[in-house]
Amino acid sequence: MSIVDVQGLRKTYGAVTAVDDVSFTVAEGEVFGILGPNGAGKTTVVECVEGLRIPDAGTIRVAGFDPHRQRDEVTRILGVQLQASDLQPKLTVQETLEMYSAFYAGPADWRPLVERLDLEEQLSRRFGKLSGGQKQRLFIALSLLGNPRVVVFDELTTALDPRARRRTWELVRDINASGVTILLVTHFMEEAQYLCDRVAVFDRGEVVALGTPDELISSSAGAIVISFRLSEPLPEGKLESLPGTVSVAYEGAKVVVRGSDDTVDALISMIVRERISAQGLRIVDATLDDAFLSITANAEAPEGS
């Protein structure tokens, strides 16, 4: 059953069409990723879902409620990640938790949350003195105070070092395992591949791909990446003409071929048949990063164009 339902969403800012005819649904219990290059419309979409922006057209429902017209109902269902600018730097972690708990009629007990998020030792520290990772964990705690069924995390791990990011991923999994649906806006493909059940890729205000990370990887061109070093150049066009080849790139002596299982078979046969020396041969699955670049390949226009 879908808990978030977005149909035909359109949002403009003056002459800028930020989002145009966007539709997707999020099933209860999913981690749903919203990906896309800068300016693709991701934040606009989640802000419409949160009821912070009024759509120009289309319908949005969160557990059946309209986020704009039924804001109170949606606030009881949807937890939103605050930004650093929303919080008082001089308040302690405990004061912040108590203050935000007071906004809800039946708030969650923040003590187990603090324990789960490893913030116990920070309770008497001022918000402004917390590390980036501690701040993010506090934002997660605050987003869960209202016992939400859905939470929106927008760029949750952007400012974190790799260790803190990994730790936050485990927390997100943990929150999801407790039954909370998660809408995750991220620029990190590794994060999306690790956490998301399904992702929607936005490009210039539209959904250009939607599916599981594996579906996106296998449907985007070049699902397999083959790399090796050649001791001597091959005749021009030889690799390009292999079945299933999508691209051939030369990085010095290293060749990177993107293609399909057919490309692997044909390349190996060619190497054996023609006794080609292909050193350091590696055959790996493409990642969501590769799929994202392929899906959004046409998005990048030069600055100022």
Ligand SMILES: Nc1ncnc2c1ncn2[C@@H]1O[C@H](COP(=O)(O)OP(=O)(O)OP(=O)(O)O)[C@@H](O)[C@H]1O
């Ligand atoms: N308040 C606003 N007024 C005018 N234009 C806006 C406003 N907010 C966003 N835009 C424009 O709408 C488009 C979509 O912006 P949005 O912030 O939704 O994209 P995004 O995918 O979240 O980008 P990023 O990854 O950079 O955060 C962009 O062209 C942006 O410049």
